[in-house]
Amino acid sequence: xxxxxxxxxxxxxxxxxxxxxxxxxxxxxxxxxxxxxxxxxxxxxxxxxxxxxxxxxxxxxxxxxxxxxxxxxxxxxxxxxxxxxxxxxxxxxxxxxxxxxxxxxxxxxxxxxxxxxxxxxxxxxxxxxxxxxxxxxxxxxxxxxxxxxxxxxxxxxxxxxxxxxxxxxxxxxxxxxxxxxxxxxxxxxxxxxxxxxxxxxxxxxxxxxxxxxxxxxxxxxxxxxxxxxxxxxxxxxxxx
Amino acid sequence: xxxxxxxxxxxxxxxxxxxxxxxxxxxxxxxxxxxxxxxxxxxxxxxxxxxxxxxxxxxxxxxxxxxxxxxxxxxxxxxxxxxxxxxxxxxxxxxxxxxxxxxxxxxxxxxxxxxxxxxxxxxxxxxxxxxxxxxxxxxxxxxxxxxxxxxxxxxxxxxxxxxxxxxxxxxxxxxxxxxxxxxxxxxxxxxxxxxxxxxxxxxxxxxxxxxxxxxxxxxxxxxxxxxxxxxxxxxxxxxxxxxxxxxxxxxxxxxxxxxxxxxxxxxxxxxxxxxxxxxxxxxxxxxxxxxxxxxxxxxxxxxxxxxxxxxxxxxxxxxxxxxxxxxxxxxxxxxxxxxxxxxxxxxxxxxxxxxxxxxxxx
Ligand code: HEM
Numbered sequence: 001x002x003x004x005x006x007x008x009x010x011x012x013x014x015x016x017x018x019x020x021x022x023x024x025x026x027x028x029x030x031x032x033x034x035x036x037x038x039x040x041x042x043x044x045x046x047x048x049x050x051x052x053x054x055x056x057x058x059x060x061x062x063x064x065x066x067x068x069x070x071x072x073x074x075x076x077x078x079x080x081x082x083x084x085x086x087x088x089x090x091x092x093x094x095x096x097x098x099x100x101x102x103x104x105x106x107x108x109x110x111x112x113x114x115x116x117x118x119x120x121x122x123x124x125x126x127x128x129x130x131x132x133x134x135x136x137x138x139x140x141x142x143x144x145x146x147x148x149x150x151x152x153x154x155x156x157x158x159x160x161x162x163x164x165x166x167x168x169x170x171x172x173x174x175x176x177x178x179x180x181x182x183x184x185x186x187x188x189x190x191x192x193x194x195x196x197x198x199x200x201x202x203x204x205x206x207x208x209x210x211x212x213x214x215x216x217x218x219x220x221x222x223x224x225x226x227x228x229x230x231x232x233x234x235x236x237x238x239x240x
Numbered sequence: 241x242x243x244x245x246x247x248x249x250x251x252x253x254x255x256x257x258x259x260x261x262x263x264x265x266x267x268x269x270x271x272x273x274x275x276x277x278x279x280x281x282x283x284x285x286x287x288x289x290x291x292x293x294x295x296x297x298x299x300x301x302x303x304x305x306x307x308x309x310x311x312x313x314x315x316x317x318x319x320x321x322x323x324x325x326x327x328x329x330x331x332x333x334x335x336x337x338x339x340x341x342x343x344x345x346x347x348x349x350x351x352x353x354x355x356x357x358x359x360x361x362x363x364x365x366x367x368x369x370x371x372x373x374x375x376x377x378x379x380x381x382x383x384x385x386x387x388x389x390x391x392x393x394x395x396x397x398x399x400x401x402x403x404x405x406x407x408x409x410x411x412x413x414x415x416x417x418x419x420x421x422x423x424x425x426x427x428x429x430x431x432x433x434x435x436x437x438x439x440x441x442x443x444x445x446x447x448x449x450x451x452x453x454x455x456x457x458x459x460x461x462x463x464x465x466x467x468x469x470x471x472x473x474x475x476x477x478x479x480x481x482x483x484x485x486x487x488x489x490x491x492x493x494x495x496x497x498x499x500x501x502x503x504x505x506x507x508x509x510x511x512x513x514x515x516x517x518x519x520x521x522x523x524x525x526x527x528x529x530x531x532x533x534x535x536x537x538x539x540x541x542x543x544x545x546x547x548x549x550x551x552x553x554x555x556x557x558x559x560x561x562x563x564x565x566x567x568x569x570x571x572x573x574x575x576x577x578x579x580x581x582x583x584x585x586x587x588x589x590x591x592x593x594x595x596x597x598x599x600x601x602x
Contacts, residue, residue, distance in 0.1 A: 038559045039515050047510035047559070051403055106587055108594035151406045154442060158433075158487065162553030168566055175570035179577025186581035190588075 009120065009196040011076075017068045018197060024061035028054060029178050036171065055148060062141045068133075082119075083133065085126045093123030101190075111191060132180050136173055143170040283308070286317040286324075296329075302368050309532045310370050320367065339367070346499050355501035363388065375534035377429040377527035378413040378491030379444055385414045401508065413493050417507040421494030426524035426545050426555065428488045429535075445486065447529040453486070460528050462486070464538055471526055471540045477550040488526065490545060490555035495523075514559035522546075 010018075031054035034041040044050040072079035085093070100111060101124070113122035121129060143166050146153055150163060160166050188194050195201075283304075289295040291304035307313055318324070320337035328334065339361040340347040350356055364384050386394075391409070399405035416424065432445035450459045463479045464471050480488070492513065506512050522542050527535035544551045548563040555561070 035558055036562055038511055047514055048403065051510070055403075101584070106591040106594060108591075108596075150404070151410060158442075158554070162487075162549075163556045164549055164553045167556050167558075168548060168563070171566060171570055172573065175573040176577075179573050179575075182574075182577040183580040186585065 008201055013071050015197060017064055020064045021061060024057045024064065025177060025181065027057040028061065029174065031057065032174055058144045065137055065141060082121060083126060083130050085123055089123035089126060094127065097122050097124040136176055140170060140173040140177060283313060283317055306532055307368050309534065312367060312370050350499040353500040353502055371534060373497045374537050377535050378427045378493045379429055381413040381415060411491055413491055415497065416492055416494055417504060418501050419494060419498045420504060421496055421498060423495040424492050425495050426490045427493040428490045428524060428526045431487050431489050433485045442487065447531060450529060460536060460538060463526060469538060471538055473541050473544060473547060473551050476544055480550050480553055487554050488552060490552060513557065
């Protein structure tokens, strides 16, 4: 067995945020489903408690979302770098990652991407999180806040196209979040993702650690640019 | 009570009965093409003074235009104010009928309710301005109650158990919860943004405002464009898209007005209203204001409140007015989310050997 090193991948505020967010959203999905389909679902004891749970969870998730944004943007200042795909990601990264998930993974090849604290996400994660965290979450939160204050915010409600439109939007966004959730949780089981999100540290086998092979790596390297070369690189490292 | 009084009472009751019979006749007559106004020559004697603000003290003024439109006009003043002395006006009291004489059914029902001890019929009805429930918008019914029950206080009181109580009390006539009824319909009324901007403060649209917007044509034609006294979904959509400063708000109103005011425990259960499938949300009307202060009730095509977006964009009742098509789209989205776990997971299972082998190699 080779030596293991540990990378501190997920700082504690992010871990706390993430699990509040995750449990909040699961509760929101369950209570929301009962609110929309009261005749078929009774997960919470009554309609009223479903609504109260939904309102409370909605407020908690909104606050924790703001906290997440604040933490990455103001404290860590890594929001843009982490979440916005760059040119390379769009040109090659996405395709490469997709090929990995659809073919190479099944053939047993390792992931073309390895996470470091500054480049946590592979190009597909980046794009998905970008859509979820910058479009879905804010929109679902805003529509939710409008629905929570229909009378005081009547004018805003009308500006958004009437309450029916807001409800429809809120519902479809929630369905999208549920779709994301299924994919997200499944993909987390593909690699060693869950442990870092729980304890913060990721264990990496010594020889895979990027710093060990700086001369092979291309500058600005997020472990690989072209997948076959990565294989090549690994081979070379092993022979050295 | 003195015997003379009793005699007077029974005389009054008989008179009232006669009047009622007469009213039946008149109602028949009006069905033949007369209107109440034509039959009220006997109101004229009294209205010559009481119909003019200058002639009588303010409290005794009766708006002749509005009175002659009411069902009571056909009875004539004397049916309720029997034997006004010739010396009138002399500061003496004039006899006034008891509503019970003619509305015995409703009076009995009312007497059984919890409100009977709080106020008499005239607390909610002005005998000279009675209206048929059909001609009243749900919003107006709440104005009756708010004469005695302060709106803010009610919002706070109901808010103790009712989520979003402000919204509820604005969108529901009080009687929807405080009287029993078998059936409900959605009564829509027109609101207007202040200052004609699309997003100004919302107020119930007045007859004069709407008249100005309609520009000489009858107000109904704003919505019922082909004037067939029926509003189709298409007409609703056109209205909602073209009338920028007007909106339709809806209220869930009992189809029959009972007078047994009560506190119904079933109304504490949100599912009384917030469930679908009962067909509750299928019937709707639009209340269009008329010159005399009443409302013209125009039926609306079925399904208006269930339409996804355009037919009634400002009316939504959680749980009950959800749109089936949107549910299907939502389901499709969720299924997309299952592609990875199910599809990928399956192939992953089939190829699990490949990954084991690689692990052994390294
Ligand atoms: C719909 C609710 C959820 C949202 C919006 C969400 C969003 C996110 C985001 C934005 C990240 C990146 C965190 C970072 O900045 O470091 C992340 C990571 C992660 N999430 Fe979630 N998450 C949700 C639910 C869940 C659930 C229910 C689970 C597991 C049961 C889960 C497991 C993970 C794991 C293991 C990671 C770390 C792996 C990675 O960085 O991709 N998430 N999630």
